[in-house]
Structure formats: C-alpha cells, structure tokens
Amino acid sequence: MDRAIAIVVELLILAALVFSLFWGVRLVLFDLWLGPKYKPVITGLLVVVGGMAMVFLIAHLISFYPP
16 A cells, blocks of 8 residues: 555656656747747647656556565
C-alpha cells in the first residue's frame, strides 16, 4: 500500500512538472513565432507528447520502484 501511495505522489509531482514544461513551450511558440491558426495543432501535439511522457514515467515507476 505504501508503494502505491508513493508512486501516485511521484506521478502527481512529475505530471505537474511535465505540464509546466509543455505550457512554457506552448507560450514561447505562440508569443514569438506562431499565429493563432496553429493553436489547435500545437496544443494537440503537446498533449500527445505529454501523454507519451506520462506513460513512460508510469511504466518506469511501476517497474523500478522498490517493493
């Protein structure tokens, strides 16, 4: 039970970190180069990449977290 709680806490922290990172990338892209017509495409791309990062982190924590 302690292992599951620790994994969930670490995932919440890592999800906040990934979200902040990709939100910053999105802000830089739209403030410096891209117009609003690319907003849905870039947002979708960042959601997909963020989802893949979270799947990797979940698999890594479940596989390598000590029992």
